[in-house]
Amino acid sequence: MAAAVGACSGGLKKILLLERLPRLGGILNQCIHVGFGLKYFKEEMTGTEYSARYKKKVYKRNIEVRTSCFVHRITPQKEVTFVCVDGEFTVSAKNIVMATGCRERTREMLTVPGTRPAGIFTAGLVQEMINIHGVMPGKSVVIIGSGNIGMIMARRMTLEGATVHAVLEIMDHLSGLIRNKVQCLDDFGIPLYLEHELLEIMGKDRVEAVRYRNNQTGEEKLLCCDTVLFSVGLIPEQDLLIEAGIKPGNGIYLVGNADYVHDLVDKVTKEAEKLGKSMG
C-alpha cells in the first residue's frame, strides 16, 4: 500500500496493486493488539486501526486495487501473471514492487523429533485462527521461541481462557522486544525459560506433551500440553523471484518484510513510500 501511495505522490499515473487476500492490509488485519503507529501516525493504535487508516490513503488516490488476486509468475521482462475470479491475466510493468511480507518458520524447518499429532501451529497462524476466525486451537499451551508474535499469542490465548505453561527459548536472550515480555508474559505470570531446548513432541492423535532440556544444567523435563506454538523466526517471501531466477534490481524491488524482517510497521511504511516516490 505504502509503495503504491509513494509512487502516486511521485507522479506515476498507472499503478496496479495486487493483493492475494480479499482485503488490503496483510498481516495487520490480524494484529488486534496495540503498539502500531506511534512513529508514522503519532498515536498508539492497533494493527487493524493502522491498516484501516492507511487504506484510506490508497483508496483516495488514483491507484487500481485488485484483491483476491494470486500472482503466480513474474518474468525478468517484468511481466506479472495473476489469477482472480475473472480468469488469468498478464500485465507488463516498468517497475514491480514485491511487498509480500514473510512466512513463518515451521516445526519442520527446525527438524524437531517426535510424532506428528494435531495441535502444532505457528504463532501467526493461531493469531489468524483466534482473531479472524474466532477459533481456539487448544487449551493447554507451550510456546517454542520468544519471538514477538509468540509472546503476543501467549497473552491472547491466556485472555481467551487457555493456560500457557511456558515459553521455551533456546538462546540465552529474548528474541522479541522486552516490552512484549513485560506486558505479555510477566503480566500474566507466564514463565520464560532461556537456554531451554525442545527435544521432542509427544502424542498420538493430539499433542500430549513436550520433552525439553535445560541447556545450562542438562536437566530434561516433560511438560503436558495439548498445543505447541512455534515463534521461531520469519522468512522473507521471495519465492516468485527465486523461481524465476530474478535478482532484485532493474525495476524489480523488494520492500518491507519481504526484503528483511522489520520490528515496526511504521518503518516499513516510510521505506515503502520512499521507494515508491523514487520510481516517479
Added chain:
Amino acid sequence: MANKKRKKFICIICPKCCELEIDGSEVSGASCEKGEEFARQEVILPLRVITTTIRYETKEAIKMIPVKTASPVPLSQITGIMQHIKQVQLSEIPTIGSRITLTSTSKPIELIITGE
C-alpha cells in the same frame, strides 16, 4: 539501607523499552514524559489496555470484531473484564471507531471498535 520505595520497570509505552527506576516520585531512565507517567502509575496501580474481539454471528457467517478498551484498565481486573466483554451481543457490524459501553461491570467500561 536500601530504599524500599525504589522500584525498577521496563517501560512498555514504546518499542524503545527504557529501563525505568522510581524512587518515591522521582523517575530516572525515562526518555520521555509518558515513560515517567508510566512509572508513577505502575507503582500505584498497573493499568493496561485490553485488546480482544467480539463475536458477531449470523446464520451465514461468523465475523470477529476487534475492540480495545477506550482507556487502560487495572491489570488485576483484566480476566474479569474479559468475561464481560465475551457476553456482548451485537445486532449489526459496528463501524470502526464507534463505541460500546459495558454496563455489566462494576464501573462502566467503554470499548472502541478497532477494525472494519
